[in-house]
Amino acid sequence: xxxxxxxxxxxxxxxxxxxxxxxxxxxxxxxxxxxxxxxxxxxxxxxxxxxxxxxxxxxxxxxxxxxxxxxxxxxxxxxxxxxxxxxxxxxxxxxxxxxxxxxxxxxxxxxxxxxxxxxxxxxxxxxxxxxxxxxxxxxxxxxxxxxxxxxxxxxxxxxxxxxxxxxxxxxxxxxxxxxxxxxxxxxxxxxxxxxxxxxxxxxxxxxxxxxxxxxxxxxxxxxxxxxxxxxxxxxxxxxxxx
Amino acid sequence: xxxxxxxxxxxxxxxxxxxxxxxxxxxxxxxxxxxxxxxxxxxxxxxxxxxxxxxxxxxxxxxxxxxxxxxxxxxxxxxxxxxxxxxxxxxxxxxxxxxxxxxxxxxxxxxxxxxxxxxxxxxxxxxxxxxxxxxxxxxxxxxxxxxxxxxxxxxxxxxxxxxxxxxxxxxxxxxxxxxxxxxxxxxxxxxxxxxxxxxxxxxxxxxxxxxxxxxxxxxxxxxxxxxxxxxxxxxxxxxxxxxxxxxxxxxxxxxxxxxxxxxxxxxxxxxxxxxxxxxxxxxxxxxxxxxxxxxxxxxxxxxxxxxxxxxxxxxxxxxxxxxxxxxxxxxxxxxxxxxxxxxxxxxxxxxxxxxxxxxxxxxxxxxxxxxxxxxxxxxxxxxxxxxxxxxxxxxxxxxxxxxxxxxxxxxxxxxxxxxxxxxxxxxxxxxxxxxxxxxxxxxxxxxxxxxxxxxxxxxxxxxxxxxxxxxxxxxxxxxxxxxxxxxxxxxxxxxxxxxxx
Ligand code: SF4
Ligand code: SF4
Numbered sequence: 076x077x078x079x080x081x082x083x084x085x086x087x088x089x090x091x092x093x094x095x096x097x098x099x100x101x102x103x104x105x106x107x108x109x110x111x112x113x114x115x116x117x118x119x120x121x122x123x124x125x126x127x128x129x130x131x132x133x134x135x136x137x138x139x140x141x142x143x144x145x146x147x148x149x150x151x152x153x154x155x156x157x158x159x160x161x162x163x164x165x166x167x168x169x170x171x172x173x174x175x176x177x178x179x180x181x182x183x184x185x186x187x188x189x190x191x192x193x194x195x196x197x198x199x200x201x202x203x204x205x206x207x208x209x210x211x212x213x214x215x216x217x218x219x220x221x222x223x224x225x226x227x228x229x230x231x232x233x234x235x236x237x238x239x240x241x242x243x244x245x246x247x248x249x250x251x252x253x254x255x256x257x258x259x260x261x262x263x264x265x266x267x268x269x270x271x272x273x274x275x276x277x278x279x280x281x282x283x284x285x286x287x288x289x290x291x292x293x294x295x296x297x298x299x300x301x302x303x304x305x306x307x308x309x310x311x312x313x314x315x316x317x
Numbered sequence: 318x319x320x321x322x323x324x325x326x327x328x329x330x331x332x333x334x335x336x337x338x339x340x341x342x343x344x345x346x347x348x349x350x351x352x353x354x355x356x357x358x359x360x361x362x363x364x365x366x367x368x369x370x371x372x373x374x375x376x377x378x379x380x381x382x383x384x385x386x387x388x389x390x391x392x393x394x395x396x397x398x399x400x401x402x403x404x405x406x407x408x409x410x411x412x413x414x415x416x417x418x419x420x421x422x423x424x425x426x427x428x429x430x431x432x433x434x435x436x437x438x439x440x441x442x443x444x445x446x447x448x449x450x451x452x453x454x455x456x457x458x459x460x461x462x463x464x465x466x467x468x469x470x471x472x473x474x475x476x477x478x479x480x481x482x483x484x485x486x487x488x489x490x491x492x493x494x495x496x497x498x499x500x501x502x503x504x505x506x507x508x509x510x511x512x513x514x515x516x517x518x519x520x521x522x523x524x525x526x527x528x529x530x531x532x533x534x535x536x537x538x539x540x541x542x543x544x545x546x547x548x549x550x551x552x553x554x555x556x557x558x559x560x561x562x563x564x565x566x567x568x569x570x571x572x573x574x575x576x577x578x579x580x581x582x583x584x585x586x587x588x589x590x591x592x593x594x595x596x597x598x599x600x601x602x603x604x605x606x607x608x609x610x611x612x613x614x615x616x617x618x619x620x621x622x623x624x625x626x627x628x629x630x631x632x633x634x635x636x637x638x639x640x641x642x643x644x645x646x647x648x649x650x651x652x653x654x655x656x657x658x659x660x661x662x663x664x665x666x667x668x669x670x671x672x673x674x675x676x677x678x679x680x681x682x683x684x685x686x687x688x689x690x691x692x693x694x695x696x697x698x699x700x701x702x703x704x705x706x707x708x709x710x711x712x713x714x715x716x717x718x719x720x721x722x723x724x725x726x727x728x729x730x731x732x733x734x735x736x737x738x739x740x741x742x743x744x745x746x747x748x749x750x751x752x753x754x755x756x757x758x759x760x761x762x763x764x765x766x767x768x769x770x771x772x773x774x775x776x777x778x779x780x781x782x783x784x785x786x787x788x789x790x791x792x793x794x795x796x797x798x799x800x801x802x803x804x805x806x807x808x809x810x811x812x813x814x815x816x817x818x
Contacts, residue, residue, distance in 0.1 A: 091616050111609070116546045116617030134613040137546040150600050153613060154537075156545040169600045173541030175585060191599045192540060196585040216595050218586065245590055307590040308573045315407050316738055317415035317663045 077101035087111045087129065094122060104128075107145070114141050118157070130167070133160050136177060149186070152179045155201070161286050168210070171203040174220065178202040182287045187236070188212045193246060195219025204279050206287065211236035217304075218245040223279050225251045225294060233257065240302050248302040249276050251294060262306065268299035322406040325364035328387045335381035336360055342373035342382060347740040347752055370733035372742035404663070415663035418736035418746070420563060420655045420700055420722060423667050427655070428674035428807070429706045433816055435797045437784040444786050446777035452787035453773055455485045455717055457554075457694040458623045458647045477647065478623045480554055482717055483512030484773040485788050486707060488765075489652075489698050489719035490536050490558065490627070492518030494571050494580045494592065495659030495736070496725075497753040498525075500745045503728055503761025505529035510762070511769050516719070519558055519569065519594060521583040527551050534625065537614065539568060540594035542584040549618050554648070557610060559598070560629030562652030562699035564661040565670045569594035575739055577748050604640035611645045623647035630654060630676030630699060631669075635683035642684055642693045650719060651676050653699025657722045659746060660737035673699040674713065678811045681714025681793060704775030713811065714793045727768045728761045 078099040082090050087110040094102055094113065100120055104113070107126030114122050115131065118138040124145065131150040133141050138157040146164035154173040161180045168186035171179050176199035184207030191214070193201050201220035208229045214222050217240065226234030233254035240248060240263040249268060250256065259265060266272075273295050284291045329350060338360055342351040348366040351373060353359070367384060374382045391399045404415055437443040444451070458479030465473040488504050495518065502525075504515040509532045516534040521543015526533070535552030537544050549555060560566070571580075571592040581588040601607050611624050626641045627650040628634065634651065641649050653673025658666065677697045684690040697710040698719035710718050726732070729743035736746035744756030776788075785791050799816040800808045808815055 087612075087616075088620075095619065112613050112616040115613055116549065118546070130609055131613040135544070135546055135549065135617045150609065150613075153600065153610075154541045154544050172600050173544070175545065188599055192595065194541075194586055196581075196587060199585075212599075215599060216593055218590065218593070242593065242595070244593065245587075307587075313414055314416040314662075314737075315411040315413035316735070317404060317407060317417050 077103055079103045079105060081105045082107045082110055082126065084108060085110065087113075091115065094120070109148070114139055133158065136160070138177075146183075147181075152177070152203075155179070157199075163287065165207070166205075171201065171222075174201045174203070175199055176201050178204065178282070180204045180282060180286055181206060182283075183207045185209045188215060190214045190217060190220070190222045192216040192218060193220040193222070195246060202279055204283055206283060208232075208234035209236065211238050212241065213239040214243055214246075214248050214302075215240070216242040216244070217248070218243075220246045221276065221279065222246070222248045223251075223276055224249070225280070225283065227251075227289070227294075240304070243302075243304045244307055245304060250300045250302070251297050252300060253298050255300065256302075259302070263302050263304050266301045266303070268301040272301050273299060321365075322410075323403045324389050325367065325387055326403075327364060327367040327369045328385045329362035329364050329367055330383040330385055331360060331362065332381045332383075333359075335379045337379055337381075339378060341376055341378060345372050345376050345742060347742050347747075347749070368733045368735040368738070369731075370735070370742045371731040416660055416737050417663040417666055417734060418658055418660050419732055419734040420657045421667045422734065425655065425672065427700075428672055428803075428811065429700075429702070429709055431801050431803050431807075432674070432709050432811070432813065433799045433801055434705065434708060434712070434779060434783070435799070436782040441784045443784050444781040446774070446781045449781075449786065451777040451781060452789065453484045453776060455482050455788050456480065457482065457696070457716055459693065460691040462691045478554075478621055479647070480514060480623055481512075482514070484769060485711060485715075485717040485776070486769055486772060487513050487534070487696065487717060487719050488515035488724050489656075489721035490516035490518040490534075490556065491659070491721055492520030492536075492571075493523055493583050494518075494520040494575060494748070496745055497741075497747055497756065498523060498579065499753050499756040499758045499761065500725075500728060501526060502758040503756065503765055504724060505533065506758065506762035507765030507769070508532040510766050513769070514553060516556060517552070520571075520580065520592075521585060522548050522551055523579065523583045536627075537610075538594050539596070539598040540592060542586065542592060542594070545585075546617065549614065549622075552622065554623045554625055555614050555618060556625040556627055556650065557598075557607070557614070557646075558627050559601075559607075560627065560631070560652065561658060562629045562654050562656035562670055562673070563658035564665045565629030565631050565654070566596060567662065567665055568596040570660070575748055580748060604644050607641065607646075608644040615645070625650055625696070627652060627698075630671045630673055632671060634671070634676045635679040638680040638695075639683055639687055639689070642687075642689045646693060648694045648696060648716075649680070650696040650698055651680060652719075653677075653697075656699030657725070658736075673697055673701070673710075675807075675810050677710060677715055678713045678795075682812055685793075704772040705779065707772065708776055708779045708791065709798060711788060711791050712794050712797050714795075716792060723768060724765055727764045728756055 109129040111129035114133045116135040120139045134153040136155040136158040141160045143162045147166045149167040151170040158177045165183035166185040169188040171190045187210035190203040459477045508515040519538035530551040536556045538558040573589045625648040626646040654670025694716040697715035701718040741747040798813045
């Protein structure tokens, strides 16, 4: 059974209380008009949003699934711990900040600072998957997990902005493009993805095509760059005891 | 062999008549200063490794040891001090940034010591705390600005979440990772027994300590280490760390070598990788963004817990605090620049930020002027060293104080300022199991309880002397303070008169 809530101009506090307290595991939010913090820390539910959720959608998400039929805004999946957020549209800045596990799958493009400080721990390996392009500062301070940028529709340009991977010290970034990203910092290395790299993201790409259509083999047939950090201890030589 | 440009900072002085060669000092020293030479049948020492932590001195059974500053002196200059020269040698040798720990040792003005407290004489008699009830209980959080009535005429008694403290003293944030598990356990148990709170710092919460949750403040910093739903649910309050007094404007960095198994589990990151907390929260560029983080935390914790925003005391702290008071935060913690740290670049620690006394007075005044003082409680931190400092802080406008260095002292710290090396001989700022076990949490907790009980009693005594019987009536009561040897500008900022006025 599923519950239906018409958000309209309801205050976010009220909407989120209704979602939290709902006995149903599936909740459909209609006419969502920018209400913030939907699904904050919620576990064990599937929240379907028709409309535009506000900032910090699914912050600290702890094992729920969220599907958005519309665009999402800033700070989606902040410090997310578990679960899946699927966005049938574009996404604003900083999705997946400090994310530890779970998946954020964006059909279109995303803004600045995607996947900042994503981490991983034992079997927890988060994923941010972007169908289109992203802005500057992708994966700043990334400490773990995978970021995949498919660049669909942006084949003529590099689909990531400047300063990608600054301070990165873990995890990996995969970018489907022929164009090398600009102004990469010294502490990351860039490789042409080989077959085993592509196998490593096959399930991710299939998740994308299952969610939004398209052909995974075709996408994986294109050229990908893989970016990884040179060191897990980037600041080792920086200090002297005083 | 390359020339060493500077001598050992300390000199180990061993009284040969007293030394019985028991080698206790050798076993106790993680810096491997002491050693036994069989050929000479003598205890010797490698002075250059000594950090003056005093562990050997305290444990030598015959009192044979003294650690002294090395009296060897470079040619004196008030401008290029010996310390400055050594620092330049160190950097010329390594090309690296100087790293230090604990609060700055530099000779900056300490305003606590330039403020005197009032006492009653003749009129408005003083109160004897041994005979009369004195209230040191405080509540932290938003205070209602008026009485609200329900539609049926009854009084609305709904309150926003708050913290209840039996004494206006809480333990400031120190992460598991920067300090040991036994140190954390001592703090957690003492806070529970005292009816106050300790603070996890940004390193997450060890699974063994969830049971102390009702007396725990859980911190959320830019690195978000160990932050997840259960962690947010575990604490009595959630603190967003925007800054730290000892190192305003820069982030934290726990080297991979300190991320051993247990710390790795608690922070939820792999062993051996650096734990980097970026300087800013990269999703916070405005008060509006801060509001967003506050409310996402409130939503995730279902509005059951107050949210604290901790900032470093910097030049425009009053304006910043005013913004925070309007951002939905329940409590603002202000951390002065003399506060301690487990590791900070020396130049930042010694040069950035402002004293807590001035910051606190400025913030309290600003919030009063703007009529929003009731919107938040203020916690003062960053070198609150004694009960009298507490009283002065409260009279300057604090609702409560955070202490950290005094808690370390209670557990045995001798302020050697080498926490960043990770080899603390007192079992505090280390993760080495052989060192950690030197700190017995039963003893640590008891000594912390003793310390705070003693301070609490002193606070009551000082308040009683002023004829004040509760912290509530002392708060912001600047008429109880007078400055000594301060300029008019300093007095104006502190909002107090000069002694004799
Ligand atoms: S602990 Fe004291 S008595 Fe024992 S060897 Fe060291 S200096 Fe000598
Ligand atoms: S905690 Fe330990 S290392 Fe740090 S100053 Fe105190 S005694 Fe020294």
